[in-house]
Amino acid sequence: GQNIDQPTEMTATEGAIVQINCTYQTSGFNGLFWYQQHAGEAPTFLSYNVLDGLEEKGRFSSFLSRSKGYSYLLLKELQMKDSASYLCAVMDSNYQLIWGAGTKLIIKP
Amino acid sequence: GAVVSQHPSRVICKSGTSVKIECRSLDFQATTMFWYRQFPKKSLMLMATSNEGSKATYEQGVEKDKFLINHASLTLSTLTVTSAHPEDSSFYICSARMGTADEKLFFGSGTQLSVL
Numbered sequence: 001g002q003n004i005d006q007p008t009e010m011t012a013t014e015g016a017i018v019q020i021n022c023t024y025q026t027s028g029f030n031g032l033f034w035y036q037q038h039a040g041e042a043p044t045f046l047s048y049n050v051l052d053g054l055e056e057k058g059r060f061s062s063f064l065s066r067s068k069g070y071s072y073l074l075l076k077e078l079q080m081k082d083s084a085s086y087l088c089a090v091m092d093s094n095y096q097l098i099w100g101a102g103t104k105l106i107i108k109p
Numbered sequence: 110g111a112v113v114s115q116h117p118s119r120v121i122c123k124s125g126t127s128v129k130i131e132c133r134s135l136d137f138q139a140t141t142m143f144w145y146r147q148f149p150k151k152s153l154m155l156m157a158t159s160n161e162g163s164k165a166t167y168e169q170g171v172e173k174d175k176f177l178i179n180h181a182s183l184t185l186s187t188l189t190v191t192s193a194h195p196e197d198s199s200f201y202i203c204s205a206r207m208g209t210a211d212e213k214l215f216f217g218s219g220t221q222l223s224v225l
Contacts, residue, residue, distance in 0.1 A: 042155040096218040
């Protein structure tokens with residue numbers, strides 16, 4: 001079956017760095033997405049990885065290893081507004097999105 | 110965990126025809142369902158929010174007569190794209206929520222609509 005695993009919840013301190021991991025087993029692979037979602041709002045696109053390696057975009061970076069079925073989202077210089085859920089989603093060979101359950105990130109002062 | 114089933118996964122239609130997309134919550138009752146549209150590498154754009162038994166609330170700029178939403182039961186919502194045109198080609202995703210606004214959203218796998 002198809003599966004996306006990510007931690008349920010993480011806690012980090014303002015100003016610090018946090019890494020949210022995502023592992024996947026899917027029928028084929030056509031890219032991995034990371035989204036940020038604040039409660040009651042639509043998810044916001046953060047990154048899209050289809051090739052191995054690290055993509056950096058400001059304070060956020062996303063890494064992909066297709067051979068390991070693994071990705072992580074790295075958030076630097078954490079701010080209180082970064083408290084949100086972070087969703088990992090993989091597009092399979094049929095171009096269907098398989099969603100992880102999301103990681104709730106709590107930022108403490 | 111909770112499962113949201115969305116069908117069809119892909120649909121190709123001729124311009125001017127209507128297409129219906131279904132979103133079902135398989136193991137929970139969804140008091141609220143949401144419909145999104147995704148453009149490549151862009152954010153999910155919320156189109157409308159539907160509550161069971163009442164009319165959907167559409168986001169600004171979304172034509173309610175073109176995108177008909179029906180939430181007839183606690184486990185099913187449908188999005189009908191009426192008189193589809195090529196510019197309606199997109200990836201449509203639904204999500205469902207059990208209860209209040211701070212409860213988790215569960216997402217469908219999406220529908221790729223291609224209008225020729």
